[in-house]
Amino acid sequence: MMNYDIAVIGGGIAGYCAAIRSQQAGKKTVLISQGQSALHFSSGSIDVLGRLPTGEPVNDPFAAISRLRYDSLGCSPLLKQPASGSAIPHPYVKVGHSAVKQSLLWFKEMLAAELPLFHQPDDANHWRITPFGTLKATWLSQPYVYQHRSQTNFREIVVVALAGYRDFQPQILKDNLARVADFAGIPIRIATIHLPSVAHDQRHPCERRSLDIAHLLQPESAWSAFCEQLTQMTQADDLVILPAVVGHGNGIETLARLQQATQRQFHEVPTMPPSLMGIRLETALHRIFIQAGGVHLKGDQVLRGQFDGARLTEIYTHHLSDIPIRAGHYIMATGSYFSQGLQASRQAIKEPVFGLDVAQTIPRTQWGGQDFIARQPHPFMTFGVSTNSHLHPSYCGKTIGNLYCCGAMLAGYDPVFEGSGGGVAIATAYHAIEQCLSHDACPETGQEVLL
Ligand SMILES: Cc1cc2nc3c(=O)[nH]c(=O)nc-3n(C[C@H](O)[C@H](O)[C@H](O)COP(=O)(O)OP(=O)(O)OC[C@H]3O[C@@H](n4cnc5c(N)ncnc54)[C@H](O)[C@@H]3O)c2cc1C
Incomplete structure (x- = not known):
């Protein structure tokens, strides 16, 4: 049996950020990652928010996040309507405007010695020639x-x-x-x-x-x-x-x-994959995690987990077979369709490791828009694991209080259409770890928050 404070599943930008933040906070952390992440295909720049879900271009992404909050609270064309009819807020809304910015500044600072990154002095977006x-x-x-x-x-x-x-x-x-x-x-x-x-x-x-x-x-x-x-x-x-x-x-x-x-x-x-600029980012994140003392089970795949009521008690991987990994908190960052964090069949979209509840619209005819390059996000791109505001997912309708989801697997946004992939991955990973830390610092309050 292997025991950790925090186990992170998935080695993309979200998984690495969660693992580094956790290890740097003194938590004994294991990162289990199966294969290449979306970073091997990325520009190596971090998109925070290039346009709103309405298609309106964004100049200052942090100011625009406040508009996502406003719109998703009630008045708006930005809401996604899942089958249940309830609204799914954008992940940035769950994290909160100031925590999104804090997380991105932490990311920049954390990488500074390995890979310096730059933004505009007024915090506005810049244009990158593709x-x-x-x-x-x-x-x-x-x-x-x-x-x-x-x-x-x-x-x-x-x-x-x-x-x-x-x-x-x-x-x-x-x-x-x-x-x-x-x-x-x-x-x-x-x-x-x-x-x-x-x-x-x-x-x-x-x-x-x-x-x-x-x-x-x-x-x-x-x-x-x-x-x-x-x-x-x-x-x-x-x-x-x-x-x-x-x-x-x-x-x-x-x-x-x-x-x-x-x-x-x-x-x-960046060129066609493999993208050296994205790999450069991954290499730097890997080095920082290992230097901080983290354990990386690279090339291993989490296959399943054991639940006890509203808690995930242990997980099992391909290589460790029947030896369980146990942790106080679990962070899931297994990505979207691209990384098999979500899998689509003709009937439905599923999260394949634990079978977590997924927000999606049925029937399938409503999964995509008419045009491939569309003026609105394709609905299937906004499908994903549904979570509460603490990023806890649910399993058969029951909220799992020690499991947090982050990054591209989340419902409620389209990273490609909005240009928000890197930003959402970093912000949600950071948010998840902050909650693990505050839960451990004050378990009673943490428990209340979970309920
Ligand atoms: C082609 C492409 C280019 C992009 N370019 C940019 C860009 O330039 N800038 C930007 O900001 N955003 C970009 N994005 C969006 C952004 O890259 C993603 O939203 C973000 O990287 C997602 O990170 P993630 O960590 O959530 O998931 P991923 O990067 O998909 O990582 C998930 C990881 O989890 C692993 N995994 C999956 N299942 C398991 C399992 N059971 N056990 C263990 N490991 C598992 C996968 O192998 C993978 O390594 C791009 C996306 C794509 C698809």
């Missing part, structure tokens, strides 16, 4: 992401292409960026770099991915050729858009070296 040449609102970005607001004074925008690399399409980026009004009048050009090591590599270009390029750039000769060509092809007052192919595990140091060698201003864009 690999498709569009602009996406986000809040917290990595050091070599250009944070666009409105004014630009670049001489030229240079999109760097790498000969023999498959996962970045510079022409699409260039063509779309040329249509963005903020960049009208600024010449946009593609500059193709030829790495000598790529020419000697026997593999077909279609097999070469970002990690391969990062490795090919490691020898000093390849690195020098790369820096030299970049310097020749660009000028100091250009914005140089570079696919995220440099550095694996040490990307920020490698980019700092690149800037030092070339004296250029870079904008790093």
Whole structure:
């Protein structure tokens, strides 16, 4: 038997945040994670709220969270109506406006030594140029992401292409960026770099991915050729858009070296998966958790749990077989459909580990909107595990008082439509651990709160 204060299930951004916050608070913590998280597909920037569920664009995400609260309390088009007819508040409403901001500032501070992240001084969203040449609102970005607001004074925008690399399409980026009004009048050009090591590599270009390029750039000769060509092809007052192919595990140091060698201003864009910018974030979170003394059962899967009334008493994993893991509190952060935290069949959506209650609309014909790219969230994206305001889920209608759900598995929001995925994951994980801590500090009050 293995005993912990807090057991966290799922190693995406929500699971890592919960595990780190818990371990840093002195709780003996185990993190059990099955496989790759959505971070391997992400930009590595943290979206807090890019637009409201109505589609209205958001400039200041924290101010807009207050509007979610107002709307979800009663007057609004933002409400989701599950089958039961009761409203499901947005997860930010459950966490509360000021705690959302507190959690994001904690996240930034916690990562500062491993991976510095930046936001605008006035706390507004900034625009990030995507690999498709569009602009996406986000809040917290990595050091070599250009944070666009409105004014630009670049001489030229240079999109760097790498000969023999498959996962970045510079022409699409260039063509779309040329249509963005903020960049009208600024010449946009593609500059193709030829790495000598790529020419000697026997593999077909279609097999070469970002990690391969990062490795090919490691020898000093390849690195020098790369820096030299970049310097020749660009000028100091250009914005140089570079696919995220440099550095694996040490990307920020490698980019700092690149800037030092070339004296250029870079904008790093994520590529098709594996996304080095997202992996960079995961690597940093992993390191922080381990350095804090946490136990990580990586590559293991939680299969089921045992309930005693309104409490989860133990969980069982694939590798530990019939040896239970026991904890005072359990945090569940197993993600959405993407990570199999939710599973959809033709009839219904289910949470596969414990069979927790899921908010969803039936029949299936109402799961999606008419258009794939829609002006409103698709209903199925807002389905998920329903919780009370303390993030406790229910099992067969009974609230489980020592289990908390967070991140993409939650009902009541669409992370993709709203651009709120990273923010909700961090805020709900932080909120869940705060409640575990206050429950342990004052069990009597905690118990009252749960009831
Ligand atoms: C393609 C894509 C790109 C995105 N890009 C961005 C972005 O750039 N910025 C942003 O802010 N948001 C982005 N999002 C949204 C955001 O990434 C997600 O909302 C957020 O990362 C979800 O984090 P999570 O920890 O809740 O879940 P996940 O990242 O899905 O992690 C869940 C983890 O739990 C594990 N797991 C599942 N079941 C079990 C089990 N039984 N036992 C053990 N482990 C289990 C999974 O393997 C996975 O590792 C993106 C989402 C997608 C799908």
